[in-house]
Amino acid sequence: MVKNRILVKAFLLMILGLFSFSSISYADEWNxxxxxxxxxxxxxxxxxxxxxxxxxxxxxxxxxxxxxxxxxxxxxxxxxxxxxxxxxxxxxxxxxxxxxxxxxxxxxxxGKPKKGKNNTVPYKLNGGMNKSSFINEHAYDRHKYNPKKKSTPNDTQYGRNVDVKKLREETMNNYDNKWSQTDKKGNTQVFYAKRFDSNISTSDTSTRNHRVIINKSNSAKSTQFPLAF
Structure with a gap:
């Protein structure tokens, strides 16, 4: 009888030891x-x-x-x-x-935001060189199609025959994503992002990603460009 009690006690101590060990293991598993x-x-x-x-x-x-x-x-x-x-x-x-x-x-x-209604790249003959299609002079000077200059990720160019104005309008009206940022001086910029179904830049910086940035404080600092990583 005494022997049985000892065995039962030993068994219970063993079980408690296992639980203690398990608790320590799970606690240490994820800090x-x-x-x-x-x-x-x-x-x-x-x-x-x-x-x-x-x-x-x-x-x-x-x-x-x-x-x-x-x-x-x-x-x-x-x-x-x-x-x-x-x-x-x-x-x-x-x-x-x-x-x-x-x-x-x-x-x-x-999951990911839904795509906008129209992802087709709008066509316009020599549209990437049309100054009046750009949001402002800054965007035109930096991102217009220029056959004499290579497009780079830091200075992407639009494709020769894309409709720059319609790209901007479609990106702002049917964006995939939109966010804003306010700097320490209180200046706010609104960002519009959209991915189209084919290249909107040149072969040097092939990309389907388009960005429009609206500067609320100074419209001259607004811009639009193909985004190439």
Missing amino acids: DDEFQKLVLEEKIEVYGLDELKNAGILENDAINKVTYTAFFEDGVSYDINLQVTTNTSGAITAVVSDASTSTFEALKRR
Whole structure:
């Protein structure tokens, strides 16, 4: 009888030991730093912040204020305010959002924003050289089609026969994504992004991505361009 009690007690101690070991293992399996890194990566992906960083929109070593426009399949859209912190090398280190947890989860399930209604590149003979089609002189000087100069990712050119005006109108009216950014002086820029179904630039910088930037404080600083990475 005594022997049986000892065996039962030993068995119970062994079970308790296993539970204790399991608790320690699960607690050590995922630490807080790793969890926060995962949350940050999700925010960067959901809000498309890598694209802003690659386009040079986010300032280095700063807290960037960005307004992200969220779209849902039922047609509802609204703005989400973000504070995006970057380090001296431009890497995103923190993202603070005023979106609720349920909204963020809904955005994750939603996936990529839907494409706009018309993704066909509009045609116009020598449209990429037509000054009156551009949003302003700055955009024309920097991004017009120029057969004597090579198009580069920093100074992309439109294709020779694309309708620059219709590209801008289609991007602003049926954008894939839209966001705004306000700098430390209070100047606001609104960004429109759209991906078309074929190249809108030259063969040197082949891309289907188009950007329009509206400077609310100074229209002369607004621009439009093919985005090539």
